[in-house]
Amino acid sequence: MSEAVFEILRKVTTATVTTMLLKKGIRRCWMSGPKPLVPGGGRLVGPAFTLRFVPVREDLATPESWSAPISTRAAIEEMPEGVIAVADAMGVPSAGIFGDILCARMKKRNVAALVTDGVMRDLTGVLTSALPVWCAGVAAPASVSGLTFVGWQQPIGCRGCALFPADVIVVDDDGAVVIPQALVDFVAHEGAEHELYESWVFGEVEKGVKLPGLYPPNDDAKARYAAWRNTRS
Amino acid sequence: MSEAVFEILRKVTTATVTTMLLKKGIRRCWMSGPKPLVPGGGRLVGPAFTLRFVPVREDLATPESWSAPISTRAAIEEMPEGVIAVADAMGVPSAGIFGDILCARMKKRNVAALVTDGVMRDLTGVLTSALPVWCAGVAAPASVSGLTFVGWQQPIGCRGCALFPADVIVVDDDGAVVIPQALVDFVAHEGAEHELYESWVFGEVEKGVKLPGLYPPNDDAKARYAAWRNTRS
Amino acid sequence: MSEAVFEILRKVTTATVTTMLLKKGIRRCWMSGPKPLVPGGGRLVGPAFTLRFVPVREDLATPESWSAPISTRAAIEEMPEGVIAVADAMGVPSAGIFGDILCARMKKRNVAALVTDGVMRDLTGVLTSALPVWCAGVAAPASVSGLTFVGWQQPIGCRGCALFPADVIVVDDDGAVVIPQALVDFVAHEGAEHELYESWVFGEVEKGVKLPGLYPPNDDAKARYAAWRNTRS
């Protein structure tokens, strides 16, 4: 996974990513939950860095736990530059996993984005941190009111998706998708080609062409696309 | 159903439509789910054109199915100008029923709006198409990842509402309501009168009048409203 | 509860309020549901004024009921200036508890805000009324299509929280929290101190300080904070 392939992926919509993965039999790749905290911010791509929570237990989720070797603080310090952190918060809607300070530290460390099926807290502060966040909403209470942090870089689930540390994450206004490591090159190159084809179809529709025969294309449409495609390479 | 009655309905809020229908014993007329993709875009009115999906089955929901005689593409080509397409997607949150290309074609055919209890895909592209959409959110995956299209202009359900092809749809920032064909004239004319009355009440409240005796009105308030009403006709 | 303590609370985020209450063993103080209808509008504080609905019953929830001694209209006229009205609508998503006229009357009576686990109707009109509202969305149908109003200033539940008339409500972009009357002073003063500490931590993070040892602080960080704190009093 080079930066070059990431650069290609940045021009492939998450919608197209899911279509490319469907060609390989992967249907469970979109996280039904995380949405951009600030829509319209474009597309981000990076390797996954996983975080895992289990439910709160009152003897464990204490202020003391924040100084423990296994803590969200320690996890953040382990994050390499450019990763997209993905936190499995089991979809809990009432305990904000991170607030302004942790987000500011992640931003400082050049983490690309944070994705979670849980929620954030202190919305104003999180926005101030400028960390790009995909989440399921906001809540005032802290993570310890509903969650116990148990580790990082383990396999996790996030709203119907399985994620492993070596996977690649793409996020945009449609949400967050995961690409298994072995399929990243395929998705990038086929996806870019697919985007080109769809841009041609969109132009045809603007001209008034009917959908049947165009999308999917019949032989005539294939030929017209091929001609147009040739003029571009 | 003339354009004239639609013109009246365009000034009646969906809130008032539900109140008028309640007078006729109809409680199930608001779809609990579809929201405007772009709030603040005003009110639209049109006859319903129904679309129906059932869950995906892997032997049927294939790319080949997109070229079949019963396909979303074929359905779109059947839509008359001015209709509001209503798609029963069973509230599935993880399969975008339409993306930019299908929306662009609907816009080209002068479809007034698209309403669904499901979700859209490729949000940026859908916004570019400029088709007004009321839906339950967005998702990256295509319809075939969760849904099978089975036909158009059949009776459908949409988040608690029954819809039939001859019904009339009104959408605004409160969501989407359905008016049975036989009640369209009643709702338009009574509704317009009701809007006038509420505008007078709002003015009274602005002047500091208390609610009891005003809303609903006692005899004194009725008389004052009648006097004001007379000055307007 | 003086205005002075409310003035302090207006500078304490709801996130911090929940952390202070957790120190006193209170975990159930944030309402999982109400969100600001207009985000970015700042923080409001006031004593709770409770409203209670039960489900609709067709022989009771009638237009006549709106003129009854126990009605939402009567309740509004009982609201003292500065209160935050909190309505237990059992989270019903399909019946708007209040529309433009009732909100306008509340605004006229200087009610500080309306909080509900239910929804509003006539969004455009509610925004026109300028009453600050925290709710779970909007719906076109009126309250009587789904709810029966049964009284005010009783104990209520609101999305996982118990509320009693003497409690204090704080709302901001993270939602709504309730402070038991006996803990208001503690939360205000400890909370203000906590905000100061977090602002110092945020500054340290901006300088590039690592989280472990800083948040929570080790002895060195405590000393540095104390020094900084002294320069400010």
Next chain:
Amino acid sequence: MSEAVFEILRKVTTATVTTMLLKKGIRRCWMSGPKPLVPGGGRLVGPAFTLRFVPVREDLATPESWSAPISTRAAIEEMPEGVIAVADAMGVPSAGIFGDILCARMKKRNVAALVTDGVMRDLTGVLTSALPVWCAGVAAPASVSGLTFVGWQQPIGCRGCALFPADVIVVDDDGAVVIPQALVDFVAHEGAEHELYESWVFGEVEKGVKLPGLYPPNDDAKARYAAWRNTRS
């Protein structure tokens, strides 16, 4: 409401009760949740005695609260013989409202049954108490782990139904229905007649008669039923 009318109601299924209430425009009369803890135990009828819970708040839901004047214990001592206690537990699935001891005391006081949208605890002990219970399941934790008791004989909601102290409750294997006081006589007498008619229809079906024309009846079927009916009075 005499015992005589209750005696008639004991032979009317809850299914028929809902059909009779529908004739009077009442659709919201069945509680979607409470099921018999011991199915097959027959039908019970009695006036409602309401109990109300709100969510737990840690400063209020304490062991001390069990000795307070407003407590479940005090409520039970107020229950007249023959009532059906209905507890609004807001459908909370994880806090058992009553266990063996409170049920045993209710049984001792000749309470007819307990109905709740919540759950019981200590299933074995509750069964030993022999109190007939309609509930939504069982949980080990006590009510104070999730609920605060706030009073009795107030209006309540129970899974979509409004209940008032003067209402009448009927429970059988289909669940629990509420009859508004003013409609009890109508439901009992019309309901008994309806049961007779349905028993005749069932017999016709056993003989092989087709449904169209029989149920609902055409003129011929009406005449045959009238003849049969006459032989019975």
Next chain:
Amino acid sequence: MSEAVFEILRKVTTATVTTMLLKKGIRRCWMSGPKPLVPGGGRLVGPAFTLRFVPVREDLATPESWSAPISTRAAIEEMPEGVIAVADAMGVPSAGIFGDILCARMKKRNVAALVTDGVMRDLTGVLTSALPVWCAGVAAPASVSGLTFVGWQQPIGCRGCALFPADVIVVDDDGAVVIPQALVDFVAHEGAEHELYESWVFGEVEKGVKLPGLYPPNDDAKARYAAWRNTRS
């Protein structure tokens, strides 16, 4: 689809049916909802006969509708002997689709079973009818309190499954599965073979054999199974 293949399928568990369909890429074949009203009643197989409901609309779901050409009564008279009726009730939990009389008529017509994602009413009467039923529970209210019947032998959805009239249904204590017509022979014959293999594995486990190497089998286990299998044909 001969009776012979149905006879084979009656010995194949629904669990095994899903495993065979997974081999053909079909994952969506089990209905998440319908459970046997009387567990322990064995396995039934038959062609699907579909029924479709949409939500109630008060101007349509009336007693008069029961005599209409499109009615549940008319649909029942169209059911061929041996079919398994599958009703799409959109999972509505509060309106019983059929009661004792309709079930009795279906039984009289030798319908094999009724499957629905909805609920039944008049549990006692339905049990008396002796019609085998797979459903999601019971409710007292009639279908017209929540549903409008719109037709039969159309494509339907049932709790995550698509069903078409030519499909085959298998029901047992694990619930209900659908087999696409084209795969019935494959599922029956491969499934029967798979049952035989699993019965041998179960015996091996009873003898104390470890799972790894046995299930799935390594070469040694394959050889031992082949030897055992040969002794049986």
Next chain:
Amino acid sequence: MSEAVFEILRKVTTATVTTMLLKKGIRRCWMSGPKPLVPGGGRLVGPAFTLRFVPVREDLATPESWSAPISTRAAIEEMPEGVIAVADAMGVPSAGIFGDILCARMKKRNVAALVTDGVMRDLTGVLTSALPVWCAGVAAPASVSGLTFVGWQQPIGCRGCALFPADVIVVDDDGAVVIPQALVDFVAHEGAEHELYESWVFGEVEKGVKLPGLYPPNDDAKARYAAWRNTRS
């Protein structure tokens, strides 16, 4: 944790366990989901052995995965005698985690019980295996149709509870509770004493004693209990 303390715990209801843990500030100890597959089977106690699933991913959840070093088969062979296996299946209702063969092997290895927030498959076969199971229902499809197994003896969540390998599990007809290792002795001894006290209260209620003053006890009741208690030691 000796067998002696387990022997005491076997006489303490899960209801009482939650009450004892509440005294120590632990509210999140009951799993809201697992129910006994065969009610009335008594109480079981054992150390937790955790299993963890994440959602399915089609490139990973394959038949080949069943032979992998990290597989449910391998996990079962690691289970010590007497443990209670607890599987975090994220509450997925449509993929049976284990069927007859895996349950039979667990039974053979003297595993005490299986607890899961997920579901089983092949109900008849599981009952034949005689392994005591607490689960959330049954489904026909195999685990690979919805889940990927990722490991054992890790921290897990199970319907609102955190579980760690050293915890102790108690299951009975009220469901499943977890006792943190450090509190096992306290819960066992205090719990046994509490059961004795409740049995005395139950006897008093049977004699007709009122609840206020008895439960919780006033001074008089305390004295009477002490006297009775003394006669028993």
